[in-house]
Amino acid sequence: MTIEEQIDLSLDNRLTATEQAALEAALLSDPESMTLYVQRRWLHAELLCDRSLLSTPEEDSPLRETKKAKGSLLALAAAATLSLFSLTSFFLKDLNENHPVATLIEAENCRWEGSDLPTAEGASLGTGTLSLAEGMATIQFESGATVTLEAPTVLEVASSMRCRLIEGSVVAEVPESAHGFTIDTEKMEVIDLGTRFGVTSSTVGGSHVFVFDGEVKVRQDDQEKAKHIFSGKSLHLGAPPVTADQEIVQRPHPENALSNWIPVSTAFGKGKDAYLRRTDRSGMTGKDPLLMVKHTELAPGNERRALLTFDLARIDRSGMQDAKLTLMMESSGLGFSSLVPDSTFTVYGALSRGTHQWNESKITWENSPHLTKPSPEKALFAPLAQFTITKGSARSLIEIGSDELSRFLLSNDDELVTLLLVRETGEFDKQGLVHAFASKEHPSGPAPTLWFQPAPRP
Amino acid sequence: MMSDLDPSEQTEAYLNLLNKHERKLSVYVHTLVRDLADAEDIMQACRLTMWKRFSSFEAGSSFPAWGKKIALNQILNYRRSVKRKPLHTADPEFIESVAKEIDRQSDELLERSEALKECLRKLPDQQRQTIVLRYYDGCEIEEIARTTGRTGGAVYRLLSRIRRSLNECITSRLRLSA
Numbered sequence: 163m164t165i166e167e168q169i170d171l172s173l174d175n176r177l178t179a180t181e182q183a184a185l186e187a188a189l190l191s192d193p194e195s196m197t198l199y200v201q202r203r204w205l206h207a208e209l210l211c212d213r214s215l216l217s218t219p220e221e222d223s224p225l226r227e228t229k230k231a232k233g234s235l236l237a238l239a240a241a242a243t244l245s246l247f248s249l250t251s252f253f254l255k256d257l258n259e260n261h262p263v264a265t266l267i268e269a270e271n272c273r274w275e276g277s278d279l280p281t282a283e284g285a286s287l288g289t290g291t292l293s294l295a296e297g298m299a300t301i302q303f304e305s306g307a308t309v310t311l312e313a314p315t316v317l318e319v320a321s322s323m324r325c326r327l328i329e330g331s332v333v334a335e336v337p338e339s340a341h342g343f344t345i346d347t348e349k350m351e352v353i354d355l356g357t358r359f360g361v362t363s364s365t366v367g368g369s370h371v372f373v374f375d376g377e378v379k380v381r382q383d384d385q386e387k388a389k390h391i392f393s394g395k396s397l398h399l400g401a402p403p404v405t406a407d408q409e410i411v412q413r414p415h416p417e418n419a420l421s422n423w424i425p426v427s428t429a430f431g432k433g434k435d436a437y438l439r440r441t442d443r444s445g446m447t448g449k450d451p452l453l454m455v456k457h458t459e460l461a462p463g464n465e466r467r468a469l470l471t472f473d474l475a476r477i478d479r480s481g482m483q484d485a486k487l488t489l490m491m492e493s494s495g496l497g498f499s500s501l502v503p504d505s506t507f508t509v510y511g512a513l514s515r516g517t518h519q520w521n522e523s524k525i526t527w528e529n530s531p532h533l534t535k536p537s538p539e540k541a542l543f544a545p546l547a548q549f550t551i552t553k554g555s556a557r558s559l560i561e562i563g564s565d566e567l568s569r570f571l572l573s574n575d576d577e578l579v580t581l582l583l584v585r586e587t588g589e590f591d592k593q594g595l596v597h598a599f600a601s602k603e604h605p606s607g608p609a610p611t612l613w614f615q616p617a618p619r620p
Numbered sequence: 621m622m623s624d625l626d627p628s629e630q631t632e633a634y635l636n637l638l639n640k641h642e643r644k645l646s647v648y649v650h651t652l653v654r655d656l657a658d659a660e661d662i663m664q665a666c667r668l669t670m671w672k673r674f675s676s677f678e679a680g681s682s683f684p685a686w687g688k689k690i691a692l693n694q695i696l697n698y699r700r701s702v703k704r705k706p707l708h709t710a711d712p713e714f715i716e717s718v719a720k721e722i723d724r725q726s727d728e729l730l731e732r733s734e735a736l737k738e739c740l741r742k743l744p745d746q747q748r749q750t751i752v753l754r755y756y757d758g759c760e761i762e763e764i765a766r767t768t769g770r771t772g773g774a775v776y777r778l779l780s781r782i783r784r785s786l787n788e789c790i791t792s793r794l795r796l797s798a
Binding site for chain 1 (some may be wrong): 648654659722737771774776778784788789796
C-alpha cells in the first residue's frame, strides 16, 4: 500500500491501531510524506468544517453547544448544499480566470451544443465542459495526452491530467510525460499506464474500456481491487437495466415535416422489435431499449441485425399515397466511430407471412436461420431502401424513404409488415462502433415508426 | 489590550473576531485531531479559554495565530488527560510535528481552501451527494450505503476517489496560478 493510500484510509479511521502508529512513525521520518499528510487532512477537515455553514443565527453565542442533532441537519442539508454550491458557482464563474489546461487541436465538421468552453479550432481550453453534437474533435492536454471525442459526447476537462466522460466515446493517446492521465466515468476511473485506449459511457448502454496498446488501470467503486487491462483487451460494465415498470414517455416526433402523415410505431398493436446477435452470451435481446446493428468481418460473433414488425390492421393502405420509415439513432456505448467508415444500411422487407411470426422473448440468432444468412434470401426478403450514417453523426431521427419501400408498404395488404435492418459496411478494427436505434422499450427515444401519407380526397 | 474596553465592548469584539475566524480555527483543530467528537470537544474548550483570556489579547494582533496557540495547547492537554482512546489520540510528538508542518505550509493551505471551493463546484451530482451525506450530514458509512444502494466497501472507495480527485483538482489549480 502506498503512503497516500494509508493516509486516505486513516481519514476514515480504517487503519488498525498498529497500522496507524506505523503510519505516524513513517510520517515523522519523512518530511515529504508529512507535507502530503497535512494537505490531505486539511482537505478532509475543510469538508468537515463546512458543516459550520449550516449553523443557524440563534446558535451564535460564544459558548454554544456545537454537537448538533443529526435529524435536523438532514432537512437543512438539501437547502444548504443548494445555496452553498449554487451561490459559490454563481459568483465564482465570472471571477474564475480559468487557466488553459488543454488546446482544441482539431475540430472537423463539428457541431457543438451547451459547451462552456470555446469550440474554435486552436482554442485554449480551461476547465469546463465540451458537448460535441456532431463530428469528431481532438484536444491536447498540457500534459501531452490527446483525447479524441466522437459525437455525441459530453466531456468535462478537469485538469491537464484528468477529464470526466459524462456521456459518449473518446479515444486517448497518452505519451510517457502524461502517465497517470485519468478519465473518470460515472462508474469507474480509468488510469493510463502508458497507452492508447478508448472509453465509452452511455446511460442505457453501459461503460466500456478498450486498450489498443499498452496498459490501463481501472478502479471501480464497487470493486475492492483495481483491474489492469492490457493491449487488445477490454472491460465492459453493464448499465443499470431499464426496468419494466419504468414509465415510458415517448418523445413526440418532429411534427413539421410529417404533419399530415399517420404514424404506426412498433409499440402499436401486435407490433414488436428486437435485435439479434450472433453470439448471445448475455441472453435474449428482444426486450432491450436499443436495437443494435453491426456488420463485421473481423469479429463475426459481434454481427447484429434488427427486426421490426408493424401492425397495420388499422391503416387503409389503398387511401395512402406515400410511406416511409423513421428510426431514432441512439448511442450504443459500444465501440468507436473512428474505427468504422461512413456506414451504409439496407432495409429489407419480408415477403413471406411466416416471417411475421416471432416472439420478442424467444427470438435468437441461433433459432432464426432465415434472418441470419450473409445476404438475406431473395425468396424471403426484398431490399427496399438504403441509408448512410456518417462518422460521428449526432443522435438524430433518421428518415428512410424510397419508391421500393413505399410500394412495398402500400401494395401489401397483410395485417403485419416485417422489416429487417442490416449494416452493409464493416469496420477497420474489432472495436468499431455498434450502431443503435431506439426500440419501443426505450425510455425516451421514439420507437421505429412507419408513416403513411393519405392521398388527397377527390 | 482588550482589558482597556468595558465588558460589553469586549464581548462584542470577541464575538466579531470569533465569528470571522472560527471556521479557520476549526479546520486547524480537525486537521490535528482525528476523532470528530474529540475535535468538537476541543473546539468548545477553545472558545471558553479564548473568552477567559480575551483580556490579554492585543488588539490589532492576529486573532487566528493567538487562537491557534491556544488550540494547540488544548489539544496537547486533552491528549494528556485522555488515555482511553489510543486509536484516535496521536502521540504528542506527532501532534507537534503536524502543527509545525501546518505552520510551514500555512499560506499554501489557505490557497488550497480557496481552490477547494471551486473544485467542489465541479463535482458531478452523485459525488456531491456522497460528500453531503458524509461530511455535511455526518452520516455513517452504513447509512450512506443504504441510501445510495451500495455496499459499505463501495462507499469507502467512492469517498476515497472523490477526495483524490478533489486533491488533484486543487493541486492543479495551484500549479496554474503559480
